[in-house]
Amino acid sequence: MSDNVARRGFLVGGLGGAALLAAGCTSNEPAAAPTSAAPAPAPAASGNDQPGTKVTIGFSAPAADHGWIAAIAKNAEATAKQYTDVDFRPVEPTNDINQQISAVESLIAAKVNALVILPNDGQQLNQVALQATAAGIPVINLDRIFPDKLAYRTWIGGDNYGMGVAAGHFIGKQLKDKGVADPVIVEIQGIATLPLTQDRSKGFADALKTYGFSVTAKQDAKFTVETGNQVATSLLQAHKKIDALWNHDDDQGVGVLAAIKEANRTEFVMVGGAGSLNAMKEIQSGTSVLKATVTYSPTMASSAIKLARLIAQGKGMSDLVENQVPQSITLASETITKENVEKYLALGFES
């Protein structure tokens, strides 16, 4: 019996001790707080930012454990807070299609004035977006597109094909300037089965073709640091001399860069994708193989909120002639290099 008690004591003591020791270590408050202000690089020079009719904007997005999506939610909220005339109504982010559908349904029932939706899957949320439109609520479709044009008022998103093109041009030009003939070009994709990955790869191949180059090898990781690291480790073994490497995603790029450093390889030019703060800092340092990254910026969520506000208030975009917001906006994929990185640092997201 006493043995039993002692054992229990050991157990409680052990757990308690571990908990105590570790409890002090969960804080993530950085020493220097990063600027949490919403990206607002280009203030509109018109009266559009002046307070107007009070509007309620509903917001629904996936809960993917990825820096990019985390930045989407954060940007949306930060931008909404800048406006006194916006009542921001986010719903619990989820990766479950079913839950996202009912979350959007609840926003429809609450009769919000506009809905910003980044669907887990455009196809599967098409139906509920149609319902919203039928209920007279304008839907601003963020990034992953609904197949049915009746389902949304405006689409805003990134250009996956354009990302590939931007990366292809940067690499093509670099190699051409160096006069490399028959270069070894390696590509590390995200999840290969996604259409967005295939678009990126197609853009990359098409742009390279204009220089007479082609991709030597490509492998898919899974958008995570760890998979990026694994794939890069083996790819570096497979190719003893590489001229250029395009990695589709800066999040997995952290792992790719770790593998490159471990293998001590410096002979090639690397280009990233998305535009994370880490990547920008690497580019800025000038000592990294990472020379550029092509954006697929989560700032689009800020823009989507702005569009939702304009649409709900019946305003147009002040720089355009039309009275109403356009039906679709595809953001250009911009190339960030050492020369222009300063301008982008404020827009970088923490991966």
Add this chain to the structure above:
Amino acid sequence: MGEPTTKGKTAAPALPSIRGVGEMRHLGLLGALALLVVVGLVTRPENFATASNMVSILSLAATIGVITVGATFVIIGGGIDLSVGAVMALASVWATTLATQSYGPVVMAICAILVGTGAGLVNGWLIAYGRLVPFIATLAMLVAARGLAQRMSDRKTQLIQAENSAIVELSTTRWLGIPLLVYIFALVVVLGWILLNRTTFGRRTYAVGGNPEAARLAGIDVRRHTMLLYALSGLCCGVAAILIMARTTTGSSTHGDLYELDAIAAVIIGGTLLTGGRGTIMGSILGLLIFTLITNLFILNGLNTSDQLIAKGLIIVVAVLLQRRNLKERAP
């Protein structure tokens, strides 16, 4: 293992067949490994058999390898641990929060190990004393640990700060051309082997997994032992967390996704019975090396990831079929 001690009485009857099956299986596994090496030599002669490729295969295997050692103990003991990948992720996140990082690399490593062991103890306590089925208890831990890791990291990738680069150096520093983390992996394997084959703890593990009731009658505290097995598995996850931090220079809630399946597959291919009571560390490590070698070969040859998954699936089935035949042949 040769000399039967009084303590090992209950396990003794099962031992000869374990050893026999183990050796048989190892021959088969070594054969499969040799076959893959030949494939590598034929398809990519200039890249495959290089020292640096061998080193990168071992570095790739190290993280899951450490986890596999813990998983082998749990499975021999008749249980299953589905939470390994998630616990590793949690440990890596906990050890890389800015607060933990402010105490330096040693505390970070200790933190990872404590978090892993703590999660393992919770698993073990729920299973041994709370009488939860291992599958359910560790499934709950899988979900909860991943969630806690996400919450703690705010779904961000936590970089290891420059002043704590000692952790990263485990991956970049080399002795005799081999990264330190491979030595850590080897050390864990050796310690695991000694623990399983040369100590009372190991004999009890076989006994508890083979026949818990008999083990109990023989005076083994089955519940306490079961709890310790899960704690050991958690400890291994903590060590693995340090290795993944070293390799990727980060802690992240996305680390170790589906590691539980890779670890269980490696253990099964290695000839350990899911029902418990039989198995070897070496078998598990060989099983793991086969998997890692396949990944390496596919990437060297520029083949598709999907085909790689199909190949791995086939290997699991073939291994288990062979294992069953061996067992039948050996049955009296």
